[in-house]
Amino acid sequence: MEINNNQLLRFTTAGSVDDGKSTLIGRLLFDSKSIFEDQLDSVSKTSEKKGHDGVDLALFTDGLKDEREQGITIDVAYRYFTTPKRKFIIADTPGHIEYTRNMVTGASTANAAVILIDARHGVIEQTKRHSFIASLLNIPHLIVCINKMDLVDFSEAVYNDIVNQFEEFSSKLLMKDVRFIPISALLGDNVVNRSKNMDWYQEGTLLSTLETLHISSDINKIDARFPVQTVLRPQSEAYRDYRGYAGRIASGIYRVGDEVAVLPSGFNSTIKSINAGEQEVEEAYAPMSVSMTLEDDIDISRGNMIVKKNNQPEMEQEFDVMLCWLNSDTAKPRAKYTIMHTSNEERAIIKEVVYKMDINSFERDNEDNDLGMNDIARVKLRTTRRLAIDSYRDSRNTGSIILIDENTNETVAAGMIV
Amino acid sequence: MSKYYLNYLDELESEAIYILREVWAQFENPVILFSGGKDSILVTHLAKKAFYPSKIPFALMHVDTGHNFPETIKFRDDLIEKLGVKLIVGSVQESIDQGRVAEEKGKNATRNALQITTLLDAIEGNKVDCAIGGGRRDEEKARAKERFFSHRDDFGQWDPKNQRPELWNLLNGKYFEGEHFRAFPISNWTEMDVWNYIKRENISIPSLYFAHEREVVYRSHSWIPVSEYLKLEEGEKVETKKIRFRTLGDITITGGIESEADTLDKIAEEVAAMRKTERGDRSDDKRSETAMEDRKKQGYF
Missing domain, CATH: 3.40.50.620 (HUPs)
Incomplete structure (x- = not known):
């Protein structure tokens, strides 16, 4: 295979045991010839042991011992496959309400979410929950697969009805690109190969949709943000005064000669050089890992952000975030947490819970202020120092934060800046 | 542009x-x-x-x-x-x-x-x-x-x-x-x-990854290299084969595959056509x- 311009697409699948999610992933991998013989052997043996007819495609996705024993997904599992058009990373996440945190995790870096609906049951609470999380995490593309069409006689009327149900409830959510595909994961209809049973559906299969989604605009290329991870200071004679600011461009495009500002100090300078590895380049863009040098000698360290002089993020010490609580210890009122935002680290307190979201009904609850595992709430945060923030809608990388409990070192919450 | x-x-x-x-x-x-x-x-x-x-x-x-x-x-x-x-x-x-x-x-x-x-x-x-x-x-x-x-x-x-x-x-x-x-x-x-990147960047790797002649013994569906640590079992015989290794680990458990791939291009081509995972030849993973x-x-x- 030649090295080429193929892109990488990350997508998440959320679903429960019964809606055929594991079968769908198994089918995608199997029909795109991404399953190896020894994996097939091992799954065939297990299928036989469990008394299934033929190969149970769902078994390809079970990872840990407990998961295989209980037949459920507990943690996010990553799967990989490649077609002649793209490389794909699947973040396979469990769909039960108690695993909301895993769904959020899988969704955080996804270009697309695949949501499964059982054609026999139509839109259920779980569908709404998954769609809400996809919209909250601002996943750019949503693909709704109406599965088990074989069990409803491949009926166009059933399909249309479910599409309408989905359109109705999702009008309250923020979504840019939604597509619907009638499939049978079990039989393979419209997954990789076009269905022979549904002539009334003439659009793409799931795989061809994934292969052609326009994803190069998924990252913000307008607002240039460069969080400094570390400063490179080579200990050699040739580079005596060299200071390279290393990081991964969070959004936007940088060119040599650009006038920049360094936050939080606010000092201005000009980009002198940009390096991608050993190679010097004229311009660089998100999500490239690069290092930059500036014309002026300014004190810059990890946690600082280099931005364009004429396009700067807000510097705030108090701001609202949509917070997902990820830990079994509930949030302590006015407790201090470590906050991580880009490469920056400060301390933060939750000043106020504005409201909690019921993720099944999309209703706000203004009374209940306790934040427990899997809760989603709008809160006011106050940090020890000002942070250079963007709204999550504008930039995933500079609009997201996590909170760490200082007593346990665990990541207890993930937040999207409003 | x-x-x-x-x-x-x-x-x-x-x-x-x-x-x-x-x-x-x-x-x-x-x-x-x-x-x-x-x-x-x-x-x-x-x-x-x-x-x-x-x-x-x-x-x-x-x-x-x-x-x-x-x-x-x-x-x-x-x-x-x-x-x-x-x-x-x-x-x-x-x-x-x-x-x-x-x-x-x-x-x-x-x-x-x-x-x-x-x-x-x-x-x-x-x-x-x-x-x-x-x-x-x-x-x-x-x-x-x-x-x-x-x-x-x-x-x-x-x-x-x-x-x-x-x-x-x-x-x-x-x-x-x-x-x-x-x-x-x-x-x-x-x-x-990994292979496509090694090829693109022309990263040097041990010669063991390229097809070469070696004395080996056929055991648990792969070719185990002869070394001072290998004890021959009854019925096993030493053969000389053109093989290469897909992974490198302990010499006693790393099995080779028969291959003609002696350049990075050929290896990448061979891997693309492979129907077995690379750890399929590692006996440490086969135990359970x-x-x-x-x-x-x-x-x-």
């Missing part, structure tokens, strides 16, 4: 460099676990890019089972010299001599599992707080659940059901005294990605369905 999106190899490279720099920024004393295999060579290559024009700021740590391919050791020593980095060796033989571990017995005895003790001793003894590995999620089903930053308790153990959630690019590397981390910058690479998960929980790579 220039394009403003990355192809998949550039994106994987950028992600790995980000993680390596995050390790450097968040930990006091990180090392790269270096086996001499292609994945750890790749991680080392990426580290060179991540910190250029500085030198790689990590030592390389080799857990040496004592059962090595001589080619691997030569390659390791040449690379260390070229990069000017420090080498730390944890020796399984020493662990045996000190009575920390006992050799397995029987026909398929290997030192694979013994590495866990040596690795954890080397991490503790050198006050390493983050060991960077070349593990990939596509290798094995337990590895599919790994985080980029993976926490180990003060016994070096992995608790797969109680891992820290990892969102966006925010990596939490906080730990208490005695605990440590493993970091996996090439988590999202597949075997094919959960062999890798069980070892990983105890502190394996």
Whole structure:
């Protein structure tokens, strides 16, 4: 295979045991010839042991011992496959309400979410929950697969009805690109190969949709943000005064000669050089890992952000975030947490819970202020120092934060800046 | 007009460099676990890019089972010299001599599992707080659940059901005294990605990866190289075959495949057509369905 311009697409699948999610992933991998013989052997043996007819495609996705024993997904599992058009990373996440945190995790870096609906049951609470999380995490593309069409006689009327149900409830959510595909994961209809049973559906299969989604605009290329991870200071004679600011461009495009500002100090300078590895380049863009040098000698360290002089993020010490609580210890009122935002680290307190979201009904609850595992709430945060923030809608990388409990070192919450 | 999106190899490279720099920024004393295999060579290559024009700021740590391919050791020593980095060796033989571990017995005895003790001793003894590995999620089903930053308790153990959630690019590397981390910058690479990248960057790798004539014995569906440690069983015979290795590990358990692929181009072509995973020839993974998960929980790579 030649090295080429193929892109990488990350997508998440959320679903429960019964809606055929594991079968769908198994089918995608199997029909795109991404399953190896020894994996097939091992799954065939297990299928036989469990008394299934033929190969149970769902078994390809079970990872840990407990998961295989209980037949459920507990943690996010990553799967990989490649077609002649793209490389794909699947973040396979469990769909039960108690695993909301895993769904959020899988969704955080996804270009697309695949949501499964059982054609026999139509839109259920779980569908709404998954769609809400996809919209909250601002996943750019949503693909709704109406599965088990074989069990409803491949009926166009059933399909249309479910599409309408989905359109109705999702009008309250923020979504840019939604597509619907009638499939049978079990039989393979419209997954990789076009269905022979549904002539009334003439659009793409799931795989061809994934292969052609326009994803190069998924990252913000307008607002240039460069969080400094570390400063490179080579200990050699040739580079005596060299200071390279290393990081991964969070959004936007940088060119040599650009006038920049360094936050939080606010000092201005000009980009002198940009390096991608050993190679010097004229311009660089998100999500490239690069290092930059500036014309002026300014004190810059990890946690600082280099931005364009004429396009700067807000510097705030108090701001609202949509917070997902990820830990079994509930949030302590006015407790201090470590906050991580880009490469920056400060301390933060939750000043106020504005409201909690019921993720099944999309209703706000203004009374209940306790934040427990899997809760989603709008809160006011106050940090020890000002942070250079963007709204999550504008930039995933500079609009997201996590909170760490200082007593346990665990990541207890993930937040999207409003 | 220039394009403003990355192809998949550039994106994987950028992600790995980000993680390596995050390790450097968040930990006091990180090392790269270096086996001499292609994945750890790749991680080392990426580290060179991540910190250029500085030198790689990590030592390389080799857990040496004592059962090595001589080619691997030569390659390791040449690379260390070229990069000017420090080498730390944890020796399984020493662990045996000190009575920390006992050799397995029987026909398929290997030192694979013994590495866990040596690795954890080397991490503790050198006050390493983050060991960077070349593990990939596509290798094995337990590895599919790994985080980029993976926490180990003060016994070096992995608790797969109680891992820290990892969102966006925010990596939490906080730990208490005695605990440590493993970091996996090439988590999202597949075997094919690794080969395509090695080819693109023209990274040098041990000759063992290229097809060559070698004396081997057919055992458990693969060609095991003849070495001073190999005990011939009844009915087994030594043959000379043109083979190459898809992974490099302990010489006693690393099986080769018959192959004519003697250039990077041919290897990439061959891997693309492969119908078996690369660990399919590793007898350490064949012991049970959960062999890798069980070892990983105890502190394996």
